[in-house]
Amino acid sequence: MEQAIKPDLRVGFVLIEQFTLAPVAGLVESLRFAADESFRSLQIYCQWDWMTLDNQAVTASCGMQVVPTQNFNLFNDYDYIVLASGLLGPARHPKPELLQALQAAYAANIPIIALDSACFILGVAGLLDGKQCAIHFTTIAEFKALFPQVQVFSDRMYVNDHNIITCPGGTAIDLAAFLIRQHCGEKRAKKSLEYLLVDEDESVNSATAAMGDAPIYANKMVLKAIAYMQANLDSHAQLKDVAEHIGTYPRHLHRLFVLNTQETPAGYWRKLRLEHGRRLLANTNAYITNIAIECGFADVSHFILWFRKVYGETPRAYRKRGQKADHFLSAAHDEDHSAVVNKAD
Incomplete structure (x- = not known):
């Protein structure tokens, strides 16, 4: 039986009473454009x-009601939990069961995104202690x-610090573009930005200014590793080489990684290699064999095996989906151009 393709990005929104609609709408609308090969939502x-x-x-702060589509459960194979709040009253005094659920999710290494005043909830939960946080002025x-x-x-615009991403509000489209680039590739991020009429260069600059392109860990040795x-x-260096580079022993390196990242150093390095490979598949025409070598895998079979294990499909199938997204984007441009020409005629 063929394994089902795992979605590139899966998000669970937790809406708090009187949440601000704009950042939630900007984030989910960006996901909507990246979710399909065409524009069928x-x-x-x-x-x-x-x-x-x-x-x-x-009820949102603007008065619009939203009915949940899923019972409250943060452990439903989500890549991110998005906590959306707004007016400060509910954010200042979160319910204990919400705090416990967020603490459990964070302990399970599930990244949490706090929109608008939801950073107050994470503060009460103790999940921001010693971290950086983006907040509304x-x-x-x-x-x-x-x-x-x-x-x-x-x-x-946002800050990403050790599996906690804080976004002070606005439309959250810049944050969405960052997430889509990381999980779905540049073409799908571009598709979302173009159809939301957002300047791509401006979004990239905002992401750079937000320093959100990499998690921030407290331990300097882990960061150096x-x-x-x-x-x-692209190298075949071993973990002993990493340990030697940061001035420690492999066993100590292992303990540091598990403590700070909840992953082994070998697993973390493999994840970096696979993410790099996925970006190359989405954004270049390089041969899959060459990508496997550039990502440090011993051979293409090893790369395909791990790629399918982690992402639920082969590298070739993933690239094909990206090409379909590019095809529909180009077709939409051609249709818009034809409409302009016909109108001029």
Whole structure:
């Protein structure tokens, strides 16, 4: 029996009473354009669920109601949990069962995204202690007073720090573009940005300014090891070489990685290699054999085996899907151009 293709990106939205609609809409609309080969709004390559803590409808700060599509469950094979809040009242006093669920999800290495005032909820949960956080300028004074152990920024679109991503509001389209680039490739990110009428260069610059392109870990030795891994994706260096580079022993390196990243160093390095390979498949025409070599795999069979194990499809099938997205994007451009020419005639 053929293995079902795993979606590239799967998101669980947890909506808090009086949440702000704009960042939620910007994020999910970006996912919608990246989710399908054309523009039918099918949840194929990106999927999302709407959840509330009590499984009841919730009202946004603008008065619009949203009915959950899934019972509250943060452990449903999500790549990200998106916690959306808005008015400060509910965010200041989150329910204990929500805090416990978020703490359990974080302990299970599930990345959490906090939109708007949801950073207050993560602060109460203790998940921002010692981390960096992007926050709206109107609430920065209160947040700093409540959570002095958190390093806050009011001039960034989002901040990614050790599996916690904070986004102060706005439309969250820049954050969505970052997520789509990471999981679905550049072509699908471009498709979303173009149809939301967002300037691609501006989005890339915002992402760079947000310093959100890599997780931030507290341990400097782990950061140094990750930098070495990223610089040597195409090499056949071993973990003893990484340990020697950062001035420690392989056993200590293993303990540091598990403690800080909840992954072994070998697993983390393999994940970096596979992510690099997926980007090359999506954004270049290089032969799969050459990509396997560039990503440090012993041979193409080894690369295909791990790629299918992690992503649920072969590298060739993944690239084919990306080409379909590019085809529909080009066709839409041609249709728009023809409409303009016909109108002029």
